[in-house]
Amino acid sequence: MKYCPKCQTSYTDDTLQFCLQDGTRLDKFPDQSAPTVAFDTESETVVSPRIKTNAPPQRVEPIRFEPPSSYQNNWQPSQPVIVQPIAKKSNTTIIVLLTALGTILLLGLGGIGALLYFNRTKTEVAVNVNTAPTTRPVNSNAANNQNSNSNSATPTPTQSATPTAQPTLKPEQIKAVTSDVKDVVDEWKSSSENLDLDGHLSQYADTIDYYKGGRVGIGKVRADKQRAYAAYDSIDINISNLKVTPSPSGDKATAVFDKEWTFEGAGKYSAGKVLQQLTLDKINGRWLITGEKDLKIYYVE
Numbered sequence: 001m002k003y004c005p006k007c008q009t010s011y012t013d014d015t016l017q018f019c020l021q022d023g024t025r026l027d028k029f030p031d032q033s034a035p036t037v038a039f040d041t042e043s044e045t046v047v048s049p050r051i052k053t054n055a056p057p058q059r060v061e062p063i064r065f066e067p068p069s070s071y072q073n074n075w076q077p078s079q080p081v082i083v084q085p086i087a088k089k090s091n092t093t094i095i096v097l098l099t100a101l102g103t104i105l106l107l108g109l110g111g112i113g114a115l116l117y118f119n120r121t122k123t124e125v126a127v128n129v130n131t132a133p134t135t136r137p138v139n140s141n142a143a144n145n146q147n148s149n150s151n152s153a154t155p156t157p158t159q160s161a162t163p164t165a166q167p168t169l170k171p172e173q174i175k176a177v178t179s180d181v182k183d184v185v186d187e188w189k190s191s192s193e194n195l196d197l198d199g200h201l202s203q204y205a206d207t208i209d210y211y212k213g214g215r216v217g218i219g220k221v222r223a224d225k226q227r228a229y230a231a232y233d234s235i236d237i238n239i240s241n242l243k244v245t246p247s248p249s250g251d252k253a254t255a256v257f258d259k260e261w262t263f264e265g266a267g268k269y270s271a272g273k274v275l276q277q278l279t280l281d282k283i284n285g286r287w288l289i290t291g292e293k294d295l296k297i298y299y300v301e
Contacts, residue, residue, distance in 0.1 A: 272300035
C-alpha cells in the first residue's frame with residue numbers, strides 16, 4: 001500500500017508511481033506491525049499500535065494529473081519520405097563505348113597489317129638489292145682458277161648397289177630338300193630309340209644352337225645325350241605333323257614337328273609331348289643339325 005506524502009492520499013494499487021491528485025511520487029507505508037517476540041510459552045504477543053499522524057486531514061481540490069515531462073509523449077508524425085524512382089540507365093552509353101572499342105580494334109588490326117606489309121616489302125627490296133649482279137671487273141686468273149677447280153672437282157656418279165636377286169627354288173628342288181630333311185629326322189629318331197649314341201651324334205654339326213644354352217660344341221650335346229641313355233633302358237619317340245621349310249637358297253631348312261616320348265628305366269620314368277624344331281644346314285653336301293629347341297611344351301610327366 002502506498003500514500004502521497006503531500007496530500008496524504010492512500011492507494012492500494014502498488015503499481016502506481018505518482019499521486020493522481022498532485023503528481024507527487026508515492027511512498028510506501030512503513031511496516032506498522034512489530035514482530036512477535038516470544039519470551040516463553042505463556043507470554044502474550046505484543047502488537048504495536050498503528051502510527052497516527054497529528055496533521056488534520058485537509059481537503060484538497062482535485063486537480064488534473066499531468067505526468068512529468070519525462071513521461072510525456074513527444075512523438076510527432078514524421079514527414080513522408082518521397083522515394084524517387086531510379087531512372088534506367090540509357091543504353092546509349094554502352095553502345096557508344098562498344099562502337100569506340102570496335103573502331104580502335106579495327107584501326108589496330110589495320111595498323112598491324114600495314115606494318116607487316118611494309119616490313120615484307122622492305123625485306124624483298126633488300127633481297128633484290130643484295131642479289132643484284134655487280135659490274136666490277138672479274139680477274140681473269142681467278143676465273144681460270146675457278147674453272148680449273150670446277151673441272152677437277154666434278155663428282156663421279158655413284159653407282160647404286162643393285163639388290164641381289166634371291167634365288168627361287170623350283171618345285172622339284174623343294175621336294176628334294178624336304179625328302180632329304182625327313183630322312184635326317186627319321187635317322188635322328190631311330191638312333192635315339194636304339195640308344196646308338198655315335199649314330200645319333202653323327203646327325204649333328206660341330207657347333208649347335210642347343211636349347212637355351214646358346215651356341216655349344218658337339219661335346220656338350222654328347223654329354224647330355226649320354227646321361228639320358230645311361231638313365232633309361234627304353235626310349236620310344238613318336239613324331240607327327242612334320243613340316244619342312246627350305247630357305248630360298250636351298251642350303252638351309254627347318255623341320256617343325258610334334259615329338260611325344262616315353263623313357264623307362266630302373267625306377268625311372270619320363271613322358272611328355274612338345275613342339276620341337278630342328279635347324280639343318282647343308283655342309284659339304286650333307287644335311288646336318290645345327291639347331292635344336294622346343295617351341296612349345298604340351299605336357300611333361
